Amino acid sequence: MKNLLTNHSKTLLILALLIVLTLVCGWLEPRFLSRDSLGAVLKYAGLFGVIALGVSFVILTGGIDLSIGSWVGLCAVLFPVLLKEGMNVGEAALVIAGLSVLAGLLHGLLVTKLNLQAFLVTLCGLFIYRGLARVAGGGREQILPSDQDWLRDALVLGRPLAGWPVPAVFLLMLGLAVVAAIFLNLTVTGRRLLATGRNEQAARFCGIGTSRLRILAFVICSLLAGLAGVLFLLDSRSALGSSFGNSYELWAIAGAVLGGCSLRGGQCAVAGVVLGSIMVAEVRQAVFFVAGDEWKEFVIGVFILAGVIADEAFTRWMAARRVRA
Amino acid sequence: MTAAAADIPLLEARGLSKRFPGVQALAEVSAAFHAGEVVAVLGENGAGKSTLMKALAGVHPPDAGEIRWEGNPVRIPGVAQAEALGIAFIHQELNLCENLTVAENVFLGREPRFAGCLVDRRTMKQRTLTLLDRVGLTVSPDTEVERLSIGQRQLVEIARALARDAKLVIMDEPTSSLTARESARLFEVVHDLKSRGLGVVFISHRLAEVMAVADRVMVLKDGRNSGSLTKYEMSPERMVQLMVGRELDPSRRRPMEVIPGPVRLEVAQLRTRAWPDEAVSFSVRAGEIVGMAGLVGAGRTELARVVAGVDRGLSGSVKVDGIPLRPGRVAGALQAGVALAPEDRKEQGLFLEMSIRENIALPGLGGQQRFGFVRQAQVTAQAEQMRGLLGIRTTHLEKPAGLLSGGNQQKVVLAKWLALNPKLFLLDEPTRGVDVGAKAEIYQVIESLAASGAAVLMISSDLEEILRLSDRVLVMHEGRLAGEVAREDLSEEAVMHLATGTNAV
Numbered sequence: 020m021k022n023l024l025t026n027h028s029k030t031l032l033i034l035a036l037l038i039v040l041t042l043v044c045g046w047l048e049p050r051f052l053s054r055d056s057l058g059a060v061l062k063y064a065g066l067f068g069v070i071a072l073g074v075s076f077v078i079l080t081g082g083i084d085l086s087i088g089s090w091v092g093l094c095a096v097l098f099p100v101l102l103k104e105g106m107n108v109g110e111a112a113l114v115i116a117g118l119s120v121l122a123g124l125l126h127g128l129l130v131t132k133l134n135l136q137a138f139l140v141t142l143c144g145l146f147i148y149r150g151l152a153r154v155a156g157g158g159r160e161q162i163l164p165s166d167q168d169w170l171r172d173a174l175v176l177g178r179p180l181a182g183w184p185v186p187a188v189f190l191l192m193l194g195l196a197v198v199a200a201i202f203l204n205l206t207v208t209g210r211r212l213l214a215t216g217r218n219e220q221a222a223r224f225c226g227i228g229t230s231r232l233r234i235l236a237f238v239i240c241s242l243l244a245g246l247a248g249v250l251f252l253l254d255s256r257s258a259l260g261s262s263f264g265n266s267y268e269l270w271a272i273a274g275a276v277l278g279g280c281s282l283r284g285g286q287c288a289v290a291g292v293v294l295g296s297i298m299v300a301e302v303r304q305a306v307f308f309v310a311g312d313e314w315k316e317f318v319i320g321v322f323i324l325a326g327v328i329a330d331e332a333f334t335r336w337m338a339a340r341r342v343r344a
Numbered sequence: 345m346t347a348a349a350a351d352i353p354l355l356e357a358r359g360l361s362k363r364f365p366g367v368q369a370l371a372e373v374s375a376a377f378h379a380g381e382v383v384a385v386l387g388e389n390g391a392g393k394s395t396l397m398k399a400l401a402g403v404h405p406p407d408a409g410e411i412r413w414e415g416n417p418v419r420i421p422g423v424a425q426a427e428a429l430g431i432a433f434i435h436q437e438l439n440l441c442e443n444l445t446v447a448e449n450v451f452l453g454r455e456p457r458f459a460g461c462l463v464d465r466r467t468m469k470q471r472t473l474t475l476l477d478r479v480g481l482t483v484s485p486d487t488e489v490e491r492l493s494i495g496q497r498q499l500v501e502i503a504r505a506l507a508r509d510a511k512l513v514i515m516d517e518p519t520s521s522l523t524a525r526e527s528a529r530l531f532e533v534v535h536d537l538k539s540r541g542l543g544v545v546f547i548s549h550r551l552a553e554v555m556a557v558a559d560r561v562m563v564l565k566d567g568r569n570s571g572s573l574t575k576y577e578m579s580p581e582r583m584v585q586l587m588v589g590r591e592l593d594p595s596r597r598r599p600m601e602v603i604p605g606p607v608r609l610e611v612a613q614l615r616t617r618a619w620p621d622e623a624v625s626f627s628v629r630a631g632e633i634v635g636m637a638g639l640v641g642a643g644r645t646e647l648a649r650v651v652a653g654v655d656r657g658l659s660g661s662v663k664v665d666g667i668p669l670r671p672g673r674v675a676g677a678l679q680a681g682v683a684l685a686p687e688d689r690k691e692q693g694l695f696l697e698m699s700i701r702e703n704i705a706l707p708g709l710g711g712q713q714r715f716g717f718v719r720q721a722q723v724t725a726q727a728e729q730m731r732g733l734l735g736i737r738t739t740h741l742e743k744p745a746g747l748l749s750g751g752n753q754q755k756v757v758l759a760k761w762l763a764l765n766p767k768l769f770l771l772d773e774p775t776r777g778v779d780v781g782a783k784a785e786i787y788q789v790i791e792s793l794a795a796s797g798a799a800v801l802m803i804s805s806d807l808e809e810i811l812r813l814s815d816r817v818l819v820m821h822e823g824r825l826a827g828e829v830a831r832e833d834l835s836e837e838a839v840m841h842l843a844t845g846t847n848a849v
Contacts (some may be wrong), residue, residue, distance in 0.1 A: 060491065164363040207713045214706055215694045223654060224693070225687050225760070226675040 027157035029279045032296045032333070036326075040298060044305040051305055058184030060300045062175065065188035066250055068296035070267060072192070073243030075106055075292045076236040078253030078275055079216040081284025082137035084237065086144030087244045087271055090122060091264030093152040094248025099161040099258070108170060112249065117246030120238055122148075127234030149261075163256045171253040173320060188250055193293065195243070200289040212236065217285040269283070273319060274299045277326055298322075352415040354379045354512050354543045355400060355431065362395055362410035367777060369395040370406065371567045375717060384558035386551075388840070389588055389640050389805035393547045394436075401433030402426035404700050432505030436516040438497050440489045447472040447485035449568060450504045466744045475503040479533050484632045495526030502533060513537060515546040519553060520641055532708065551580045551846050563587055580846040585808045588807065588836035604815070605630030606665075608799035609651070609768050614660030616646040619823025624662060626818055626825060628768065633800040633816030637807065642820040644803045645772040648770045651801075652684035653677035653752070664768060678707060681767030685757050685774060687803070693757035696746030700738060701722045702728040703745045704759045730759035733787050745820060751782025759791065769793060769804045775809060787813060807836045821845045844846075 037096050044050040077084045094115050101111035122144070129140045163171070177187030203209040215222045215229045222229050252258050278295025280287040300323055306315045353376035364372040370392045377383055388566040399406040411418055413429050420426050426433065442450050447468050448478045456467040472485040481499045485567045489497060495754055505513050534544050534557060548554050548774045554561055555578055562572040562584035571586040607626040624647060628634045636644050645722040650657040658670040663669070684691035695703055705723040707713065712719045713728075727741050734755040738748060743757050754775065761769065774790065790813060794800050804810050810817055817829045819842035825840040
């Protein structure tokens with residue numbers, strides 16, 4: 020029997036790994052532990068954490084969303100375009116949220132009602148939204164109007180606390196994580212969503228509307244991707260439709276997997292996803308210092324591979340110990 | 345049949361035993377199969393027929409006992425060794441690659457080659473053509489298997505066995521999904537194999553076809569040899585007698601004191617996808633335990649699934665207390681008080697990694713919320729209550745359900761739906777793979793549920809269980825209700841005759 024290991028002890032293990040990773044990075048490169056560097060780590064952990072949280076809902080129900088990066092790009096381009104069209108921030112945010120819900124609904128309906136594979140549906144989304152982002156941006160870089168810098172300070176950068184940078188986006192991500200954890204652990208809908216991920220057939224016998232819940236997971240994912248699109252734009256102040264957000268879905272999935280999510284579904288602890296996202300951000304930053312930015316994909320790939328092998332080995336060891344006991 | 349072949353059996357098994365967790369599937373079974381002989385293996389569900397065949401074909405090697413091949417002791421630890429000896433095993437669910445061609449399937453794993461590594465397609469096709477001719481299949485070797493009917497695929501499997509120079513062909517319920525004509529075709533081929541000196545062993549539930557085809561029947565009961573009949577000794581009555589013939593201690597039967605209440609469940613002209621041509625009607629009254637017997641595949645589970653809203657029926661209606669249920673809605677059925685405890689507890693009944701407490705809570709979670717939040721105290725109290733009622737033995741309720749023993753897992757499955765206080769409880773194989781002690785406890789719970797006025801419909805392949813608990817028994821055969829046996833007429837033989845379609849009652 021696999022993965023009977025409680026999520027609790029797994030999360031603690033991931034936390035321990037994160038601490039070790041931080042110390043190792045600091046030992047390899049003292050600049051890594053500087054205030055600016057740690058601030059950057061937390062900012063990226065916050066930005067990528069938002070999409071990692073989103074995709075973990077879909078992964079939990081046994082699906083996958085490959086369209087996140089393109090959706091981030093589309094929303095990042097759309098936001099300044101809508102502002103230029105004369106909308107205020109609230110209206111533009113509402114439009115983006117509405118579109119995100121629609122995209123998630125579309126993914127979910129295609130997957131549950133037409134029985135298409137999530138991989139395929141969202142792969143098509145990846146291309147379609149990227150195309151729309153290029154069209155919407157008109158081939159030009161879309162720039163955040165400078166009168167919106169307050170939003171950047173409020174939502175992404177934040178204020179230093181006692182001289183240490185505490186990016187607002189990191190706090191925002193933590194807030195979302197708390198809400199997600201409460202939802203998954205304490206509400207009826209959340210428990211049913213988890214049950215659907217664990218064993219969809221058994222969930223159907225319990226009278227749980229599994230299709231609706233799987234659709235809900237896609238909606239949550241797209242909604243958070245839309246929010247992340249705006250946050251990423253606020254951070255970098257401009258977005259080019261053809262490249263902005265490229266392959267971000269993979270970084271999000273990486274964070275979720277490092278946080279203990281199994282792509283087979285049924286396994287996801289919110290705390291783990293948060294820790295996983297921080298780890299991804301740390302590795303990016305450390306590689307930047309130690310080896311140069313061009314090495315980051317290579318290192319993160321090796322890092323995740325080592326992580327999943329260790330997870331598998333640990334699970335087997337636990338199972339063997341249980342048999343002996 | 346030559347004298348030598350008659351003396352030394354092709355395959356002989358002596359004292360084979362096989363234990364699976366919680367059940368002795370085979371106990372000291374002996375068997376002998378000769379060249380040029382067709383043997384049918386008979387027995388109730390769970391009598392050990394498939395286990396015996398799998399033991400001989402190396403799928404599940406036996407724990408103890410001796411196997412002899414042409415008189416010499418052999419070990420058959422795996423399928424490859426069985427094939428090397430000349431034993432071909434044809435599974436009930438056929439083992440063909442649907443997207444490969446007939447020729448590729450026939451020679452899968454032993455393709456004729458040239459230049460050492462390239463597949464010699466011409467030779468392969470030619471040899472396939474010869475083999476197809478021998479089994480009387482007139483399709484091109486290039487046909488993809490997915491385009492063939494089940495009957496045709498069966499013949500491809502036999503061609504594959506011939507390509508491997510099999511001397512003994514073992515078939516597990518070869519006709520269970522064939523039409524009458526396809527079955528007839530298959531048995532022509534069987535006859536041909538026999539006349540060429542091959543041995544054939546097949547499992548069947550259809551006594552008529554056994555009578556027509558087999559030279560000998562071998563009957564198993566509860567994992568033991570129950571008897572053997574030659575062609576001249578065979579009759580449906582004698583076969584059924586050997587299959588059942590277990591006397592039930594009358595004191596263990598449920599005392600009949602319940603006077604059934606009003607009609608609770610009324611099923612009218614219901615047709616399911618499994619048997620689209622058969623419409624089934626029956627009713628169950630409050631306070632009644634109705635057993636539903638039949639062979640595996642008779643359509644019982646499919647019926648229960650439609651009643652509980654897990655699947656949609658093709659036509660017909662299901663009424664509970666006179667009110668029609670909306671088809672295909674489990675939540676609606678649960679609301680109307682209809683609960684189904686499914687047969688496969690690991691796949692359908694339980695969330696193995698989730699706690700016992702949460703497993704019990706999930707079907708009724710909607711009724712235990714405040715502002716969308718789970719009322720934890722209430723859920724815990726309910727789980728505690730169920731643990732006491734069913735005697736679920738566990739150190740604590742937060743333990744993952746998958747860590748419990750089979751019997752306790754099954755109790756959790758029942759607790760999940762019992763916690764909803766169902767008005768109609770559908771039980772599908774409620775004690776499969778459960779030890780004797782847990783069985784008795786589960787029976788008590790079912791009886792007290794009925795005594796409290798709920799209607800119970802219990803599907804079971806365990807005749808003893810059916811006889812012990814049922815107020816009356818509905819028997820299904822090939823998708824239709826073959827008959828009903830009243831409590832006073834209940835006997836294993838009466839049920840078995842209806843279930844096997846030999847209405848000699």
